[in-house]
Amino acid sequence: MTATLFNQSYSPTTGKSSSPGPVPVRKVVIVGGGSAGWMTALIFARSLIERGVEITVLESPTVPTVGVGEGSTPWLRGFFDSLGIEESEWMPACHATYKCGITFDGWSTKPGFERYFHPFASMLDNLTMTQFVHNAEARINGANLHAHPDRFFIAARLAAKKRAPKARENFPFDIWHGYHFDAVLLGQFLHRKALERGVRYKSCHVTHATLDDKGSIASVSTKEGETIAADLFVDCTGFAGLLIDKALHTPFISFAENLFNDAAVAIPSPLDGPIPSETVSTAFKHGWAWKIPLTSRFGNGYVYSTKFCSPDAAETELRERLGLLDSAVEARHLKMKIGRVTRHWNRNCLAIGLSQGFIEPLEATALLFIQQTAATFVEFLEKGDLSEEAHQRFNQRVNDHFEGTRDYIVTHYKTNTRNDTEYWRANAANLNLSDDLKKLYSTWMAGKSIAAGVSQQVIGKAYPVFSWYSIMAGMGIFPDPGDLRSPTPSEARYNMSEIDNLLDRSEVNYPDHREALTAMVPRRKDPSLQIYFW
Ligand SMILES: Cc1cc2nc3c(=O)[nH]c(=O)nc-3n(C[C@H](O)[C@H](O)[C@H](O)COP(=O)(O)OP(=O)(O)OC[C@H]3O[C@@H](n4cnc5c(N)ncnc54)[C@H](O)[C@@H]3O)c2cc1C
Numbered sequence: 001m002t003a004t005l006f007n008q009s010y011s012p013t014t015g016k017s018s019s020p021g022p023v024p025v026r027k028v029v030i031v032g033g034g035s036a037g038w039m040t041a042l043i044f045a046r047s048l049i050e051r052g053v054e055i056t057v058l059e060s061p062t063v064p065t066v067g068v069g070e071g072s073t074p075w076l077r078g079f080f081d082s083l084g085i086e087e088s089e090w091m092p093a094c095h096a097t098y099k100c101g102i103t104f105d106g107w108s109t110k111p112g113f114e115r116y117f118h119p120f121a122s123m124l125d126n127l128t129m130t131q132f133v134h135n136a137e138a139r140i141n142g143a144n145l146h147a148h149p150d151r152f153f154i155a156a157r158l159a160a161k162k163r164a165p166k167a168r169e170n171f172p173f174d175i176w177h178g179y180h181f182d183a184v185l186l187g188q189f190l191h192r193k194a195l196e197r198g199v200r201y202k203s204c205h206v207t208h209a210t211l212d213d214k215g216s217i218a219s220v221s222t223k224e225g226e227t228i229a230a231d232l233f234v235d236c237t238g239f240a241g242l243l244i245d246k247a248l249h250t251p252f253i254s255f256a257e258n259l260f261n262d263a264a265v266a267i268p269s270p271l272d273g274p275i276p277s278e279t280v281s282t283a284f285k286h287g288w289a290w291k292i293p294l295t296s297r298f299g300n301g302y303v304y305s306t307k308f309c310s311p312d313a314a315e316t317e318l319r320e321r322l323g324l325l326d327s328a329v330e331a332r333h334l335k336m337k338i339g340r341v342t343r344h345w346n347r348n349c350l351a352i353g354l355s356q357g358f359i360e361p362l363e364a365t366a367l368l369f370i371q372q373t374a375a376t377f378v379e380f381l382e383k384g385d386l387s388e389e390a391h392q393r394f395n396q397r398v399n400d401h402f403e404g405t406r407d408y409i410v411t412h413y414k415t416n417t418r419n420d421t422e423y424w425r426a427n428a429a430n431l432n433l434s435d436d437l438k439k440l441y442s443t444w445m446a447g448k449s450i451a452a453g454v455s456q457q458v459i460g461k462a463y464p465v466f467s468w469y470s471i472m473a474g475m476g477i478f479p480d481p482g483d484l485r486s487p488t489p490s491e492a493r494y495n496m497s498e499i500d501n502l503l504d505r506s507e508v509n510y511p512d513h514r515e516a517l518t519a520m521v522p523r524r525k526d527p528s529l530q531i532y533f534w
Pocket of ligand 1: 031032033034035036037058059060061062063064065066067068069070071072183204205206207236237238239240242264301334335336352353354355361364365366367368
C-alpha cells in the first residue's frame, strides 16, 4: 500500500536490501538509550547486523530520558511496518491510541475559523482534495465559497466523532494515521525489541570522547572505567549533545528568532469517557497546550516562551485549564533548545534525536526526524560512500527537512490573529521568515495558487501541498474577508452537500476508537480452555 498524497511515499519494505553486501563500518556505538537511541538501533540492526556489523547502545544509569513525546506523524506506522512489528503487539504495550490528525483550537479569532483540523491524508481525500483546493483558491480571489478544510476531509470527521482511522474490512479506503503513546513505555518496548534483534547494550555513563589525529572520534570513556572504540559513533544523548556538540563542537543554528517557545510543563490527567482519536492543540496566553489521549490517561503539556511567561505562571495556567489547581499530581518542567546542528553527520559521528536539533512539538515531528535521519544514513552506508561529498549531500537533505518543517511550524504562529497578549502580537509581527515562506504568503495573498511553488521549494519537502492549503484556509487567511462576491458558475461547480453526503456514507465504515483499540488486543489463551480441549 502506498499513500499517494504525500510527496514522500511510504512502503513497508523501505530500507531492506535484497542482497546484502559489505558496508564500510564494522562497529557502531550509539550513546543514549532514549527513543532516538533505540529507534536508530533497530533501523541500523535491520540492515547492518546481517552484514556482520556490531551495534552497541550505551546508556547512562543516572541521566533519565526526556520522558515526553507522545504524539507521532503517520511515518511511525512505516517504522513499525518496516520492522515487521504488529500494532497488536506494540500498541497495547505502550498504551497507544490512533491519531487522525491535530485540532488547532483558538489560534485564530476570525469568525468561523476559531478551530480547524490538520488531517492526515486518506485515499478518500482523492475524491475531495480537488474541491477543497479549488474552493480555497476561489476564496482567496474573493468568491463567497466554503473553504474551511474540516468539511472536506474524512480524517476531520473521524476525529470529531472519536472514530478510529482503521476502515472496517470491506471498506478499502485506508487512512495514513499516526499514533499517541506513552513515551517511557515506547522506549522500554524498543529496548526489548532491539536486544531481541541482536543489538548489544551496556549501562554506563560516558564521561568524554578521545579524538584521533584527524579530529574524528577514536573512542569514548566511561565513568565505570572502560574505553570503547568504534568506526561510527551515534550521538543520541538528547539536548546534552555529548559527542556532536561537546566533543566535535559542531555549530548549532538556533531558530529562536522565529520560534519563541523554549520551555514546557507537562501534567497527566485521568481519561474520562470515550477516547479521542486526535491531538488537540489549544492556544494559551503565552503558547499552546497539547492534549493527547492514551488508553490509560491524557498527556497534557503547555509549551511556552520564558521571555513572556514564568514557569510558575505556565504551570498555574495549565492547572487552571485542566481543573487541577488543587491537585497533588506533579508537574514536570522541561527546557527546550530549538534549532539544529549544521552537520548532523560530522566526521565519524552522526547526531540523531534531540542532539541533532528540535523544532518544538507542535506537529509532533521529532520521531520522524529520528527515523528519516537513521534510514537515510543506512542508504548512504549501503552505497559504501563515506566521502566528504556524501557528508554534504546527507547534511543538505536533513537540513532541508528541518528548514521546511520549521517554516510550516512558524506559519501557525505567524498567521495567528490573537491580540490578547504580547506573546501573540509578537508572533504575528515576526518578520524573521525564510524567503520560501515570504514567497508563499505573497503568492497566496495575491490570490494565486501556491501548489506549484510548494512542490518546487524546500518547504514542500517537509509538508505536502494540502497541508499548506489546510493551514492557510483553516486559519481564515484570505485577502479580502470583508468583501466577498458571488462565485462565478465555474467557481461554484462543486456542491458541498455532495461532499457531505460522500463523507457521511464513508464515516460509518470506521469503528468507534475504543472499539478498534479493544479489538486489537491480542487474544490471550485461556489456560483452562487449553486443558479442556487437550
Ligand atoms: C516538551 C516536549 C514535547 C515533545 N513532544 C513530542 C511529540 O509529541 N512527538 C515527537 O515526535 N517528539 C516529541 N518530543 C521530542 C521527543 O521527546 C524526542 O525527540 C525523543 O524522545 C527522543 O529523545 P532523545 O532520545 O533524543 O533524547 P533523550 O530522551 O533525552 O535520551 C537521551 C539518552 O542519552 C543518555 N545519556 C545522556 N548523557 C549520557 C552520558 N553521559 N552517557 C551515556 N548516556 C547518556 C540518557 O541516559 C538517555 O538514555 C517532545 C519533546 C519535548 C521537550
